[in-house]
Structures are given as C-alpha cells and as structure tokens.
Amino acid sequence: MDSLGLFALLTLALSQWTAASSVEEITWTYSGLIGQSEWSEHFPDCGGTSQSPVDVITTQTKYEPSLIPVTPLGYSQHGNQPFTLSNNGHTVIVELPEWMGFRGLPWFFTAAQLHLHWGNGGPGNGGSEHTINGRSADAELHVVHYNSELYTNMSAAMTQKDGLAVFGILIETGDETNPAFNNILNHMSRVRYADQKAFIPAFDVQSLFPEDLGRYYRYNGSLTTPPCYQSVIWTVFHERVQISKAQLLKLETMLYSSKAASAASMLLQDNYRVTQPLNHRVVFASFSADSGTELSSGEVTAIVIGAMCGCVGLAVIVRFIVKTVRFFKVLHLETVVVNRINESGKSKEKNQELVLNTSLEPERKEELSPDSARPTRLSQAVCSSQTDAKILSV
Template identity: 50%
Template sequence: MLRALLLLGGLAPALPAGPHWAYKGPHGQQHWPEDHPACGGQAQSPIDIQTQRAQPDPSLPPIRPVGYQHPEAGGFSLANNGHTVVLALPPSLRLQGLPHAFAAAQLHFHWGQPGHTAGAEHLLDGHRAPAEMHVVHYDTEHYSNASEAQHHAGGLAVLGVLLELGSDPHPAYDNILSHLGSISYAGQTTSIPSFSIQDLLPQRLDLYYRYNGSLTTPPCSQSVLWTVFQQPVRISLAQLEQLQGALYATAEAEPEPQHLVDNFRVPQELHQRQVLASFPREPEGYSTGKIVAIAFGAAASCLLLALAVRLAAKRMR
C-alpha cells in the first residue's frame, strides 16, 4: 500500500515524502524496519493463508458494499505514486458487514514482472496469484479520515482481491488499465470517468478469510482488518501485461527510467494471530500419491476377488 496512505483522503500528491523505500536493493523490504520500526512488528501483512488451518466462523456476515455500483463522483483520480497505481475513491462508498461503518478511500494493485505470473501479496497454501487489488477503507465512526485511522488498531479495513488469469479480458478492469498510458511516470495523475467499483469484486462476497494485520508497505502500521476473498477475479494475460509493462517507478525527467514491477512484499510470519474463514472448512483432499495408492489397492483387491471366485468355481465342478 501507499506509504502513509497519502492518497486516502482523495488527494493526489506527487511522490510520497519521508524516508525513501523500495522493494529491492539497499532500501528494500528487508531494511524497512530500520526507518519504519512497525515493519518489524508481530502483526505484519501479507501472510500465506493456510486454508486448512483457518478457523471457520459462521458469525462472519457477507461483505455488503453500499454505493459501489453508482459512485456519486463524476470522475476518479488515477495516479502513479512510484510504488503502485492508485485510484482515489469517494467516501460515499461504504462497507457493511464489518464491526464498524467504513468508508472507501482508494484502491491500488500489486503485480510481478513481464513473463512471470506471480505478483500477488497474499498467498493461499503457498500459491501466489499473478496480481492483487486492495480496496482501502477507514472507520468513519471514530476517525475523520484514513490518515488518522491508520494509527489506530482496526482503524482501516482492506479488501484483498486475488487476480488470476482467464481466457477473456475483464471489462471492469479496462476502466482502469486503459488509462495507464496517461500516468506512465511516477508523480503523474489523470482523471478517468467513474464506473461501478463493485464490478471489480468477486461475485461471492460471503466467502473470505479474515485476520488482523498491517499496511504492506512503510510505515507498516498494524491497524488493518483484512478481508481476503476466497474467490479470485479473472483477467486476461493482455490485461496483466498492461500492469506489468506500462508504468515506471521513476519520474519522467529521470535519465535512467526504472520499470515499476515486482511491487509485492514477501509473506510475513503469522505469530500468534488467528485466521478466520467465513465458510466451513473443506474436507482435506488426498495427494496424488494417495490417490494412486488407493487406485492400485482397489484394482488389486478386485483381482484377488476374481481369482478367489474362479478357484471356488473350479473346486465345485
């Protein structure tokens, strides 16, 4: 996510201020705790969600977006902040189904690099999807904006949507991806027509994983109530390649431009946290080896039974 969530209030500044950070190199994620102590905390995000260890909680209600289909804003602000592409959202977009009333602030993406189909931040049983979208909200009952809310436990609520590859392009995502050429360089901003944000979400908003975590970039504030949907959204390979190849992490004036790729954080330790699931745990499946063994065992049993019947028939003659 954005450092200090500077775009959460609908603002679109150029590059984020404060200590420089990157995903790799001397200012890479392994060094984040040096300038941002919270990044070394015990409740960091993202995580590798072990689905069989998630605790089913039938009391978790479906996520219910309000105002997502018809945003009041006439247009949205889309920006490249040097770390990701950010779409500022109006606070009229609300979420129900959470402990408090939450209003939308922005959404952004994480992805890999061309030729690689792995770029999401949250993993499911070790699998990293090609990309991930985060929709950031803040608690409107207790805080006036997201910048204030990020300093308090549970002040932010983020929806995590995993993006997998499909055979067809996803029309809702074209509302964003088709404008990336206007914000190729860090610090650039453009205005795009408003559209249904709900169309970016999975159809099943009742199936998700829930845990307490943090922002996935500095300052790594441990203030996020995470909702990671079980069902992915599918985009085409061409759409994924737009994310992977259209943006630069450097300003236009930089003599050596750097492509904006691999903007995802590695999984963090779960420590003592619990991951909840809004749906019952599925029966644990058999491995390929177990299936083969069962098949051979069944075939052998049938063969022995057939031989026994044949021998018994001979003796009776």
Template identity: 40%
Template sequence: MLRHFLTLLVLPGLVVNSSSSRSSSEEEKEHDDGSREKESNGHHSNGHGVPWGYKDQTAWTFNFTDCSGKSQSPIDINTRRAIYDPTLPPISLEGYDLTDDSALTLWNNGHTLELILPNTMRIVTGFDHEFLAAQLHFHWGTPEVPGSEHTIDNVHFPAEIHVVHYNSKYANISEAASQSDGLVVLGGFIQIGLHENENYEKILAVITDVSIEESNTEIPGFNVRHLLPNKLDRFYRYNGSLTTPPCYQTVNWTIFNDTITVSRKQLKALENTLKAGQEEHLNKNFRAPQLLYGRHVLASFMASSTIKNPGLGRMGERNQSTEQSEGLSRGDILAIAFGVLFGVSLLCFLLYTYQQHRKYTSITKDPRQNVIYKPAMKAEA
C-alpha cells in the same frame, strides 16, 4: 471531488506522528511536499522522510520500527489452519455503483497504481461500524514472477487488488489510521482468464497516461463493485499491518476466496507500462509473506481442510481440542489408514512365515524320518 482529492493530499502528519495505539488498519496515503508518506497505503518514496523500495525489504526494519513487528502483512493463508467462524457477518457494500459524471483520479505514485475513491462508497455490514472508501491500488509482478502479496497455501497469484476503507466515526483516514478499529481493507486475487475484463479496462485503457511517476489523470465513474469477486461471502479474516513502510500494525484484513480474472493482455499492461523514477519499470511491487507469530486466520466458510470451531468468538482464541486436532487433512488420514493396513498385513505375513518355519523344523527333527523302510522278505517254499 476536487475538495476530497485535496483533503487526501494534505492528511499526512497524523499518520507520521501517531505512534500510539496501533492494531487494526491498512494502507495509508500522504502526499505533502514529498516529505510524508501516502495516507491510505503508505505508498510513497518516504515513510518518515526515508526512501524505501521493494528490492531491499530487509532495510525496512532498520528505518521503520513497526516493520519488524509480530503482526505484519501480507501472510500466507494456510487453508488447513484457517478456523471456520460462523459468527463472521456477510459483507455488504453501498455506493460502489458510481455514475459516469463523477470523475475519479488515477495516478502513479511511484510504488503502485492508485485510484482515489469518494467516501460515498462504504461497507455497511460486516463490521461493527460503517467504513468509508478512500482508495484502491494494485500489487503485481512480471510474467515470470507472480505478484500477489498474500498467498494461499504458498501459492502466489499474478496480481492483487486492495480497497482501503476507514471507520466512519473518525473525521478522515489520517485520523483513523492510528486507531485499532480505524481501517479495513478488502483484498482480492487477480488471475489470467480467457476474456478481457471490461471493468478493469476502464482503468487499464488509460494506464499509459500515468506511465510516469507522479502523473495522474481522471476517468469517469463506474461500478467499482465489479472490480471485486462476484461473490463476497467466502473470505478469510485476520489482523495485520500495512504492507509498505511504515508498516503500522493496524489493519483488519479481509481476503476473498473467489478470484477476479483479466486477460493476459490486460495483465501485461499492468506489468510493463508504469515507471518508478526516470527509467525503472514499476513491477514486482509486493512484499514477501510475513510470519504469523501465533495469529489466527478465520474463514467465513467451511471447506474440507478448514478447522471447524463454531464456539469461537470473532478473532478469538482456539480451544485446546482444536489445537490438538489441527493439521489432520484428508490426505493425512488416508496416509495413516494405509500405514496401519500395511503394518497389519506385514504382521500377518510374519506370523504366517513363523508358523511355516516351526512346522518345517518339527518335521526335520522327527526321528522316524531316518528309518529306512524294508518290507519283510517271505521265504520261498
């Protein structure tokens, strides 16, 4: 574990210096002299040696070229525009059930709470290659401002978990970061439930030990699979970027439809415990949703509002008929039906009124209506 941790700390240069072939990866991590970004998620005080923060996200585009690209993350997932793709294979995980004698390093890197994972954890099916785990981290807000990065139909969730993996055909995550098939990230939405989540408590129980930026601690291994939703078969898929500088557009995102629940107390611990710098609270560490610019979001399941296109190739283009039918939800159809019904009813009423008016007009114009009837008078004998 120590060797793996040291490897993660010295990976940096490959990510910073690799400006070519970027199209499908996620959050990187580097921690070398504080002069390079974190290799697996880009989460440190510097990207190319340039400090950054969440308060002024527009400044990212000036210091990091990719942050102004057209394949950025996170995004809003519009369920009406998601395309059902039955060819998306189910995701299968192995090695996630860690024994308690395998220590995991938890640390506060100044931008998130991160847990370093052993590469014995892996995704064995769901993609074209095996993907090895590197780390997981969280994004959150405040009690007033929900802090998930991705949104569903413009709705934010209280928090979001990202589990970062790299392609097993590469030597390490730093090498994989610049490759189009290099990284895969599994994302899940965190909501408030009625009960405490005992699996999240394994992390949150020691969160005070890493309250100061750059502090770390070790926790016993546990079943990391339980940090994700119970079912992994319903998910959205799209190509995007790191959600932090340097915003490399090299991430293959999988966002699960089912959510994870934690107690209000547990979420509060995440929102209020960590610090960035000396005094500043570490919260609202989420990037605003980015524009799609023509990208397509695929869905592994068929929902009432999901576009069905069985002939679509993975991450492929929609056909013309799909484009034309896009956007007609059940509500749209009902609205159109009621509109047509109202129009027909109005037309019938107008026709009836017109006929009645004509009938009345014809009566008033009848010359006989002006004749005064006088019965004949019979002369008396």
C-alpha cells in the same frame, strides 16, 4: 497556559511534524536501496509481530460462523464526478468518493482508495501479496477503507489499531478480457511516471469484486507498505477474479517507478511484499472446510467439463448396453422362431411319411396277393400231374 507549557506544546508538535516529515522523505523500494529487508530499520512498525501479507493455510484456518457476507454500499453508484488516477512510484491508485463504504465489519468503513500489486511476467513468479497454501496469484487488488465511525479521516485512522479495513482480491489470468479492469488499465498511459495524476471517467467499482462476497478469510494485520502500521482488518476473498493475459501484460509493463525527468527510467514491477509470519495470529474463515475447497476458476471449469464428459461417456455406455441387450433379445427370438420352424418342418415330414405309409399299405397287400396265389396253382398242377399219372398207369 503559561509560557513554559506553551513552549513544551510547540516543541512536541514540532518534533512530531519533523518525525512525520522524515518518514515521508525516506524513499523506500521493494528491492535495492532501502528494500524490504531494510524497511524495519527506517520504519519500526515494519518489524512488528502482526505484519501483512500472510500465507493462508486453509487447513489451519478457523471457521467463524459470525462472519457474515460483507455488503458494498454505493459502489455501483459512482455519480458523474471523475475519479483521480495516480502513480506514486510504488503502484497505481484510484481515489474513491466518500459515499462508498462497506457493511459487515465491526464498524462502518468508508472507502478511501484502491490500488494494485503485480509481478514482472516471469514464469511462476506470481505477483500477489497474499498467498493461499503457498501459491501466489498473478496480481492482487486492494480496496482501502477507514473507520468513519470512530475517526474523521484516513490520516487519523491509519495509526489506530481498529482504523483501517482492506479488502484483498486475488487476480489470475485467463483467455477472456475483464471489462471492469479496463476502466483502470486503459488510462494508465496518462500516469506512466511517478507523481503523475489524471482524471478518468467514474465507473462501477463493485464490478472489480468477485461475485461471492460471503466466503473470505479474516485476520488482523498491517499495511503492506511503509510505514506498515498494524491497523488493518484484512478480508481476503476466497473467490478470485480473472483478467486476460494481455491485461496483465499491460499492468506489468506500462508504468515506471521513476519520474518523467529521471535520466534512467525504471519499470514498476514486482511491487509486492513477501509474506510475513503469523506469530500465533489466527486466520478466520467465513465458511467451513466442508463447504468448498480452494479451487481456481480454471479448476472449476475443468471439473465441469470432466463431469460433462463423464455424463456423455456414461450415456454412451448405457446406450451400448441397451443396444447389446436388445441385440441378444432379437437373437434369442430369432433362434426360437428358427427352432419352431425346424420343429414344424420335422412334424410335417413325419406326417407326410405317415400319410405315405398309409397310402402304400393297400398296394403292398395287392403285391402280396399274386404271390400267395402261386402255391395254390402249383399244388393244383402237382395234383393234376398225379392224376394224369394214375390214369396212365391204369
């Protein structure tokens, strides 16, 4: 290679290194100086047409039967080596070992890291990046992978269209503590300030995922932070995971976006990007609309409790009807028995009257016989008096 070619090559390498360094040196924020509205001025990809996150309108998703359940590999086999936990001033990060990966995507993707996004504890503010039908979750977990079939590492893959795959897991709060998330939350006090790192015990990363890995939304998008490379195959799971309110509060109030030596400490809050336009992109669903609606665990619990109450109510109504029917049956039987008894009593009275009348007939005859004899005696007396009269007249 001649000197001119070598000089041109060095100049190109130097310019690329300078550009990369300038990008890394820019301090961006979610709000304030170089906030979200100014990202595209310093990071051109942030103004692209395939940005993330997005609002998933379930009625506008397209069912794609070829989307099979994703399969985690090695996620529950964390080994004995500790994980690295860090605060980069924008989020809390757990670096993942390279033996972890996922199948069910066009290529094999190797795990790189996971991180979280959250709000500030205000009512109704949310904290997730992706939304479903315009509704935010309280927080969101991202598990980042790179295409290890085509690229050697994360840095090489992140600038390529098919380089990254990120799993989005929506998080909502409830009454029960999620032990899996305590593997992260219980150690965040060691990385409270930006640029701090700490080793934490390895844990089962798969326990952070929802149980149902077969129902999800898939679309092509970008990193949700600068430089916003449009290189991500997004998988947002339909099922949400739940943490307690106390766990969410710890997430929202434990970390600082400022460094430990900073004069003014700033809480790390509201570290989520607003949803971006789809721009004619299609969000695919691995399940049809008829196979289930967008329900939270609380809604599912309410449905189950309502169904149970309905069953109990139905049982009470059936029992009442059965008792009512039995009551009227018994009442009918009692009426029949009473009527029969009354009829039997009347029959007995008639029989008694008949017997009484029969027994009184001879007595009546005897009573009538003296009366019938009286005229005979009277006639005899008349005849006797007439005879006597005749004798006297003679």
